[in-house]
Amino acid sequence: xxxxxxxxxxxxxxxxxxxxxxxxxxxxxxxxxxxxxxxxxxxxxxxxxxxxxxxxxxxxxxxxxxxxxxxxxxxxxxxxxxxxxxxxxxxxxxxxxxxxxxxxxxxxxxxxxxxxxxxxxxxxxxxxxxxxxxxxxxxxxxxxxxxxxxxxxxxxxxxxxxxxxxxxxxxxxxxxxxxxxxxxxxxxxxxxxxxxxxxxxxxxxxxxxxxxxxxxxxxxxxxxxxxxxxxxxxxxxxxxxxxxxxxxxxxxxxxxxxxxxxxxxxxxxxxxxxxxxxxxxxxxxxxxxxxxxxxxxxxxx
Amino acid sequence: xxxxxxxxxxxxxxxxxxxxxxxxxxxxxxxxxxxxxxxxxxxxxxxxxxxxxxxxxxxxxxxxxxxxxxxxxxxxxxxxxxxxxxxxxxxxxxxxxxxxxxxxxxxxxxxxxxxxxxxxxxxxxxxxxxxxxxxxxxxxxxxxxxxxxxxxxxxxxxxxxxxxxxxxxxxxxxxxxxxxxxxxxxxxxxxxxxxxxxxxxxxxxxxxxxxxxxxxxxxxxxxxxxxxxxxxxxxxxxxxxxxxxxxxxxxxxxxxxxxxxxxxxxxxxxxxxxxxxxxxxxxxxx
Amino acid sequence: xxxxxxxxxxxxxxxxxxxxxxxxxxxxxxxxxxxxxxxxxxxxxxxxxxxxxxxxxxxxxxxxxxxxxxxxxxxxxxxxxxxxxxxxxxxxxxxxxxxxxxxxxxxxxxxxxxxxxxxxxxxxxxxxxxxxxxxxxxxxxxxxxxxxxxxxxxxxxxxxxxxxxxxxxxxxxxxxxxxxxxxxxxxxxxxxxxxxxxxxxxxxxxxxxxxxxxxxxxxxxxxxxxxxxxxxxxxxxxxxxxxxxxxxxxxxxxxxxxxxxxxxxxxxxxxxxxxxxxxxxxxxxxxxxxxxxxxxxxxxxxxxxxxxxxxxxxxxxxxxxxxxxxxxxxxxxxxxxxxxxxxxxxxxxxxxxxxxxxxxxxxxxxxxxxxxxxxxxxxxxxxxxxxxxxxxxxxxxxxxxxxxxxxx
Numbered sequence: 005x006x007x008x009x010x011x012x013x014x015x016x017x018x019x020x021x022x023x024x025x026x027x028x029x030x031x032x033x034x035x036x037x038x039x040x041x042x043x044x045x046x047x048x049x050x051x052x053x054x055x056x057x058x059x060x061x062x063x064x065x066x067x068x069x070x071x072x073x074x075x076x077x078x079x080x081x082x083x084x085x086x087x088x089x090x091x092x093x094x095x096x097x098x099x100x101x102x103x104x105x106x107x108x109x110x111x112x113x114x115x116x117x118x119x120x121x122x123x124x125x126x127x128x129x130x131x132x133x134x135x136x137x138x139x140x141x142x143x144x145x146x147x148x149x150x151x152x153x154x155x156x157x158x159x160x161x162x163x164x165x166x167x168x169x170x171x172x173x174x175x176x177x178x179x180x181x182x183x184x185x186x187x188x189x190x191x192x193x194x195x196x197x198x199x200x201x202x203x204x205x206x207x208x209x210x211x212x213x214x215x216x217x218x219x220x221x222x223x224x225x226x227x228x229x230x231x232x233x234x235x236x237x238x239x240x241x242x243x244x245x246x247x248x249x250x251x252x253x254x255x256x257x258x259x260x261x262x263x264x265x266x267x268x269x270x271x272x273x274x275x276x277x278x279x280x281x282x283x284x285x286x287x288x289x290x291x292x293x294x295x296x297x298x299x300x301x302x303x304x305x
Numbered sequence: 306x307x308x309x310x311x312x313x314x315x316x317x318x319x320x321x322x323x324x325x326x327x328x329x330x331x332x333x334x335x336x337x338x339x340x341x342x343x344x345x346x347x348x349x350x351x352x353x354x355x356x357x358x359x360x361x362x363x364x365x366x367x368x369x370x371x372x373x374x375x376x377x378x379x380x381x382x383x384x385x386x387x388x389x390x391x392x393x394x395x396x397x398x399x400x401x402x403x404x405x406x407x408x409x410x411x412x413x414x415x416x417x418x419x420x421x422x423x424x425x426x427x428x429x430x431x432x433x434x435x436x437x438x439x440x441x442x443x444x445x446x447x448x449x450x451x452x453x454x455x456x457x458x459x460x461x462x463x464x465x466x467x468x469x470x471x472x473x474x475x476x477x478x479x480x481x482x483x484x485x486x487x488x489x490x491x492x493x494x495x496x497x498x499x500x501x502x503x504x505x506x507x508x509x510x511x512x513x514x515x516x517x518x519x520x521x522x523x524x525x526x527x528x529x530x531x532x533x534x535x536x537x538x539x540x541x542x543x544x545x546x547x548x549x550x551x552x553x554x555x556x557x558x559x560x561x562x563x564x565x566x567x568x569x570x571x572x573x574x575x576x577x578x579x580x581x582x583x584x585x586x587x588x589x590x591x
Numbered sequence: 592x593x594x595x596x597x598x599x600x601x602x603x604x605x606x607x608x609x610x611x612x613x614x615x616x617x618x619x620x621x622x623x624x625x626x627x628x629x630x631x632x633x634x635x636x637x638x639x640x641x642x643x644x645x646x647x648x649x650x651x652x653x654x655x656x657x658x659x660x661x662x663x664x665x666x667x668x669x670x671x672x673x674x675x676x677x678x679x680x681x682x683x684x685x686x687x688x689x690x691x692x693x694x695x696x697x698x699x700x701x702x703x704x705x706x707x708x709x710x711x712x713x714x715x716x717x718x719x720x721x722x723x724x725x726x727x728x729x730x731x732x733x734x735x736x737x738x739x740x741x742x743x744x745x746x747x748x749x750x751x752x753x754x755x756x757x758x759x760x761x762x763x764x765x766x767x768x769x770x771x772x773x774x775x776x777x778x779x780x781x782x783x784x785x786x787x788x789x790x791x792x793x794x795x796x797x798x799x800x801x802x803x804x805x806x807x808x809x810x811x812x813x814x815x816x817x818x819x820x821x822x823x824x825x826x827x828x829x830x831x832x833x834x835x836x837x838x839x840x841x842x843x844x845x846x847x848x849x850x851x852x853x854x855x856x857x858x859x860x861x862x863x864x865x866x867x868x869x870x871x872x873x874x875x876x877x878x879x880x881x882x883x884x885x886x887x888x889x890x891x892x893x894x895x896x897x898x899x900x901x902x903x904x905x906x907x908x909x910x911x912x913x914x915x916x917x918x919x920x921x922x923x924x925x926x927x928x929x930x931x932x933x934x935x936x937x938x939x940x941x942x943x944x945x946x947x948x949x950x951x952x953x954x955x956x957x958x959x960x961x962x963x964x965x966x967x968x969x970x971x972x973x974x975x976x977x978x979x980x981x982x983x984x985x986x987x988x989x990x991x992x993x994x995x996x997x998x999x
Contacts, residue, residue, distance in 0.1 A: 011687060036395055038339070038402065087576045091337050091535075094398050095527045098339075099569040102524060109771050109800060110562050119729050119773040120679075120705075123712055134716045135691075211683055213709040215773070218680060225406050228399060273414040276406050283403035287396060288388045308815070312807050419855075420831040422862050430841040439839045512805050512832035513862060521804040556808040562771065562800050564808065 010138045012250070014210055017145035020246040021152050022203040022223075023230035024239060028156055029196035030228075031236035032165070034172030035081070035189060036094040039101025040227055043197060045219035046104050047073045047204020049115055052124045052214055057114075062127040062209070070201035076100075077197025081190045109216040120215025124208045145206055149243070152199055156239050159195070168192055169237075225279050232286045235293025244295070252278065309553050311436050317529075317549025318449040319511055322504035323522065324529035324541040325456060326497040332473030332536035333493040334386070336394035337527065339401040342520030343408035344498070345505030348374040349514055350412045352506045357424040363506070371502035378498030379491050405520065413516040420513035423506075445507050452503055453542050456496070460538060465492050473536055525552070528568030532575050534585020543583060547571070625669035626662070626923050628653075628913065629689025630906075631682050631700040631710075634674035641702060641902050644892075645724075646672050648903035649700075651891050652910045652946070659947035662918045668910070671695065679705035686710040690717050696925040699909040701725060702902065704773045707739075714738050720925040720932075722909040724902055726876075727774040731974040737929045740912075740974040742905040742965065744876045744981065746774050748999040749849075750781025752981040753874050756997065757786065757820065757847070764792040766818035766844065768809060768833065770825030771798050779824050794818045799829070806833045814842035823848045827855045831862045838867045850875035850984065854991050865989040872994070877982040878904045878965045879996065884944035888964030899982075904965030911946040912936055912968060915961055918953045935961050936968040 022044060029035050037043070051069035054060040060068060084096045108115045115121065132140050159165050167188050170178040175185045208214050230249045234241025286293065323341055330338050348370050355366035385404055389396050430439040460466035471479040472489045480486060508518055529548045533540025552567045575582055630649050634642035653668040661667045671693050675682045682701060689695040690713070698714060699722040701707045707723035707730040714721035721739045723730055726746040731739055744752075757765065765786055769779040779796070786793050794816040799809050806829065813821055814837055821837075821844045823830060830852040837846065853859050853873035860868045878885045880899060888904050889896060913928075915935040920928035934940075935953065938960025943949040949959045961968050967978035980998035984991040 011684065030395075030399075034395060036398055083573070084576070087580050091331075091394055091398075092531065092572070092576065094339075094395075095337055095524075095531065096569075096572060099524045099528075099565075099572065102565060103569060106563065106565060106800065110560075110798070112776075116729075117773070117776070118771050119727060119776075120708060122708055122729070123733075138687075211680065211709060212712045213679065213683070215679060215705060215708065217678075217705060222406075225403070228402065232399070269418050270414050273410040276410045277414070280403040280406035280410070283406075284385050284400050287392075287400050287403075288385075291392065291396075309808070309811060312811060316805065316807065418828075419858055420828040420862050422831070422835065422864075427835060427838050427864065427867060430839060437841050439841075441839065508804075511807075513828065513835065515802075515828050517802050518804075521802055525804065553808050556812060560798075561808045561812065562798060564803075 010142050013142050014138070014145050014206075016247050016250055017142070017149045018203045018206040018210070019226070019230070019250070020149055020243040021199060021206065023227050023234070023242040023246040024149075024152050024156060025196045025199035025203065026227045027231045027234070027237065027239065027242040028159075028199065029193055031231055031238070031242070032160065032168050032172065033189065033192035033196070035193055035196075037097050037193075037196070038094050038224065039080075039097035039099070039104070040200065041219050041221050041223045042101025042104035043073050043077060043200045044204050044207070044223060045108055045214075045216070046076060047201035048208045048214045048219075049108055049121070049204075050201065051205035052121045052208045053114065055125045056121060056123070062125055062129075065125075066202060066205040069205045070198040073201030073204065074194040074198035076104075077200070078190050078194030081193035082186070085186055085189050105216060105219060108219070118216060120213055121208075122213050124212045124214060126209045126212060141210065145210075148202060148206065152202065153239055153243065156199075160239070164188075164191075222276060225276060225283070229279050229283050231293075232283055233293055235295035238293065238295035241293055241295025245293070249279070252282070306557070307434070308436050309557060310550065311438065313550035313553030314546065315442050315445060315511075315549070316553055317546035318446050319504065319507050320522065320526055320529050320549055321449050321542045321545035322452055322500045322507065323526045324533070324545040325453065325538055326500040326504070327526055327530040328533070328535055328538060328541040329469070329493055329500075330497050331530070333469060333490060334397070335476075336397040336401070337535075339398060339523065340405035340408060341497075341501055341526065342523040343405040343412075344374065344378065344501045345508060345519030345522070346412050346514075346516060347377075347408045347505070347519075348498075348502030349505035349509040349518065350416055352502070353416075353421060353423060353509065353514055357421070360424070363423050363425050363510075367503065367506040370506065371499045374502035374505075375495040375498035378494040378501070382490065382494045409516050409520060416514075416516075418516060420515050422513050423509055425510070441510050445510065448503060448507065452500060453538075456500070456538060459496070465489070469493055524565060525549075525568045528571050531582055532571050534582025537582065537584040540582055540584035623664055623666035625667045626917070627669050627671060627689075627693040627695040628910070629685065629693060629695040629698045630670050630672040631675040631685045631689075631698065631706060632672060632906075633677040633702045633706075642674070644900060644903045645700065645702070645906040648888075648892060648900075648906045649910060652907045655891060656910070656914050656946060656950070659950065662914050662950060663921065663923060666923075668914065672700075675700065675702070675706050677703045677706065679709035682706035683709040683713060686713045686721075690719055696720065696923055696928075697913045698722065699913065700906065704730065708773070711735070711739055718926050720913070720929050722913070724905050724909075725774065726778075728777045729773070735974055737932075737974070738925065740932060740970065741976050742909050743976060744979045744999065745975050746777035747781045749874070749876065749981065750778040751785065751999045752997050753778070753822070753847070754782045754785035754789075756874070756983055756995075757782075757822070758789055758791070760820070762791060762818075762820040762845070764794050764818045764820075766794050766813040766816060766821040767796040768813050768821060768823045768825070769796070769798050770829055771800050772825070775824040779822075782822060782824075792818075799825075801826070801829065803829070806836055809833070810836040810840060810842070814840060814844055817842075818844050820845040820847055823852065825849075825852055827852050827859060831859065834863050834867050834871075838863075845870065845872070847872045847874070849873055850982075850991075853986065854984065860986065860989045868986045868989060871986045872983060873986070873991070874981050874983050875901060876979055877901050877996070879980060882944070882962070882964075882967075884962045884964045884967075887944055902965075904963065908963035908965050908968055911949070911961065911963060914946060915949055915953055915959070918950055933970055933972065935959055936970050 029037050047069045050072040051065040054065040054068045084093050171188050179185045230245035234245030352366040352370035355361045356363045430437040468484045468489050529544035530541050533544030552564050555567050632642040632645050653670050657667045673685050697720050701723040704725040704727040707725040715738050724743045728745050769775050795813045850873045853871050916928040916931040919931040940958030940960045942960045944962040949961050952959045969977040983994040
């Protein structure tokens with residue numbers, strides 16, 4: 005039983021890192037990322053391929069995955085926002101995310117297509133006995149989560165953090181004050197992308213096997229739910245939001261015992277309906293979620 | 306080649322109705338609605354319930370589903386988007402994402418994941434100048450064109466249509482001129498619901514009914530609306546035809562499994578060379 | 592991430608450990624601790640239709656072994672049956688649970704390719720035997736250290752049988768439409784190679800994605816070249832849309848598919864109608880229904896003599912081989928008994944089709960060659976199963992009629 009709680013703990017950690025990334029892009033930076041699932045898959049694949057094809061060690065692979073996702077995110081933001089508005093940006097991210105998933109599915113020579121990549125190496129996989137490995141992985145995931153939190157907290161308090169919020173609240177004012185809004189947005193999206201890449205690498209370390217079906221669009225719903233529940237812009241909120249979404253899912257699982265007539269498709273459907281409804285209700289009734297953004301003293305409309 | 310072009314036209318015509326709905330909704334409400342795919346799915350299953358389960362003819366089922374969907378959309382807007390109207394486009398987009406998840410999974414809950422079909426006789430095709438066509442494609446083209454013409458008349462000739470366009474062009478000016486925007490919004494949703502329902506039924510006729518049937522079209526439909534110019538009804542129609550045609554023709558020269566790249570490239574090209582779309586007004590930020 | 596989360600919780604929530612053997616506790620058979628076995632089956636989800644019969648087969652087989660005296664001096668088999676939801680992540684979490692919580696040395700079931708693929712590294716790392724029912728070649732490829740065993744025809748063998756049948760049917764030109772899917776692609780590759788090697792024309796061979804808005808372009812490209820037959824390898828939902836398109840497009844190439852697409856417990860005909868389905872041939876691996884081992888299995892299941900079970904006989908064989916190999920190795924540890932699987936499955940030795948009799952012989956130190964219910968239980972050194980064949984059916988008036996049974 006203990007080992008299962010540990011496994012859940014690991015999953016919560018990398019879900020929380022993903023939620024932090026979305027929180028930074030959307031909650032702080034005001035840039036909607038509907039291609040989150042695709043970027044997450046990109047991170048997982050990039051790390052795995054760096055190890056399997058290029059022989060990189062796990063540390064280099066994770067850093068490389070962060071760089072790859074950051075670069076792709078930055079490029080998408082740069083190309084799109086140079087010519088257009090946020091409305092279009094959401095659509096473009098949706099399309100790019102979908103495209104990334106198709107590449108993972110179709111480029112056999114690189115990703116092994118639908119078969120997926122097996123034998124993804126893990127940090128110190130050979131040095132630590134399998135029966136203790138999950139303790140180590142939990143410690144590692146937790147450490148990375150805390151490190152991400154620390155990094156984002158510092159960033160939010162830095163001058164760049166103020167710029168990020170300024171751009172979100174009113175980019176025209178920010179531009180008038182002589183800030184390069186486009187460049188700021190590209191950086192926001194790229195930094196978020198780097199964190200997504202980290203979450204993706206952890207995903208690979210945990211499962212040691214990645215295939216395209218693991219990256220369905222429901223990931224997107226859960227991440228948005230975690231951020232909205234936690235309160236846009238609030239880092240600790242996003243982490244608690246990710247944990248809370250898991251609890252909600254766990255709760256819904258018991259429906260199977262209460263209503264035996266439901267099959268798993270229906271159960272899965274109910275779970276997503278709950279998520280969707282929760283998302284809308286929170287937006288309407290608790291727009292700031294359950295946590296406040298750091299150091300936000302002025303009340304915005 | 307000719308056959309592929311014809312197939313492309315059919316694909317485009319199927320996408321025209323949802324693209325028009327997207328463009329109407331964007332014009333009046335000023336945010337891209339990501340629930341439109343799931344709305345088509347729900348409407349298609351409504352028609353399926355009436356047609357395959359209660360034995361109605363498909364035409365009657367489609368009309369009933371369209372009216373029901375129109376009403377449903379008005380109700381949905383009242384419950385979900387109205388309270389968020391002042392919160393900005395991004396919040397509304399995220400809400401529409403959540404709504405899409407709800408609607409698609411309501412359909413999945415009711416009918417499961419397996420593929421279903423309307424109770425209609427499938428027929429073999431006939432040939433015109435060596436191009437194979439079938440009756441369902443004729444119906445698709447007829448329904449879609451009729452809906453487009455009706456929409457055009459409505460938007461240009463009737464007072465409500467003019468009010469919608471006025472709100473789309475400039476909401477504050479429209480308000481000054483005494484146009485009641487809540488009423489306009491209700492009508493926009495009603496019309497969009499009808500268009501989406503018809504689109505859903507046409508997609509269901511074209512392939513099989515499955516929960517993701519509508520959202521699979523989401524990127525293409527948005528691309529069509531953006532290409533034509535968000536907010537421009539004529540643009541939506543032309544955009545849909547272009548995207549449909551190019552998507553099908555692309556399979557002659559490249560692997561068909563990257564067809565989804567065509568709408569993406571279309572978005573990229575139009576944004577670089579003509580950000581307001583083919584028929585769109587230059588977008589002025591407020 | 593949704594999957595991971597759901598799956599893990601799944602493993603926590605639905606702990607339906609079917610403890611077998613306990614009611615039959617008989618002191619005469621010794622009092623060693625029960626031997627835990629993890630069974631991951633698709634009880635719900637896409638393959639949900641197949642799981643319950645497999646679970647029943649597992650229970651009855653274990654019961655039979657336990658009431659026949661158990662193994663290793665009277666120890667009972669204790670099954671932990673759980674739902675894999677036909678998903679990679681659930682299966683991975685279940686495997687962790689079987690190994691860490693239940694201390695199982697044998698993991699079996701694993702119907703689909705994703706389940707097998709995601710559990711393989713876990714099994715190898717923990718030195719535990721994994722027995723799968725999935726077809727994709729990759730599951731047993733590479734170094735499995737003797738821990739991964741397939742109780743199913745591998746996908747390339749499906750391709751061999753299907754292409755041999757195509758040669759027999761005399762098609763001179765074929766087209767191929769395949770879904771981008773791990774177990775479909777090897778079938779498609781072998782089929783294409785065999786057709787070309789035998790001088791048949793492959794006019795086009797296309798791969799499509801799951802959940803496409805439409806399949807018009809693919810159908811147009813492949814059927815438009817007017818091959819005599821088009822071979823479709825995919826799943827039910829895409830096949831429904833494809834066949835509607837084919838019929839309305841006026842194409843008249845013959846269509847050949849897999850039974851999970853064109854039969855699927857009648858769901859296909861229900862979705863497209865008799866006219867569209869008429870004349871479609873479909874293939875599926877199945878046990879040799881004439882084999883005595885299969886007949887014994889029917890009795891064990893209490894099923895009528897004409898019942899065709901596609902997958903449950905494999906589950907029976909997985910448990911039987913586990914028990915026999917453990918008995919032969921005189922150890923419940925996979926590191927020991929995994930080396931005896933070929934000895935009891937391939938022989939040489941006396942051919943036995945009853946697991947309890949076989950256990951008696953092994954205990955007596957005699958060599959056996961176990962003949963299973965789903966196959967003859969012969970394996971290659973790398974864990975692939977030999978000796979299983981495929982059934983062929985043709986749809987007439989909305990009903991699937993049996994054509995023939997063939998081995999690769």
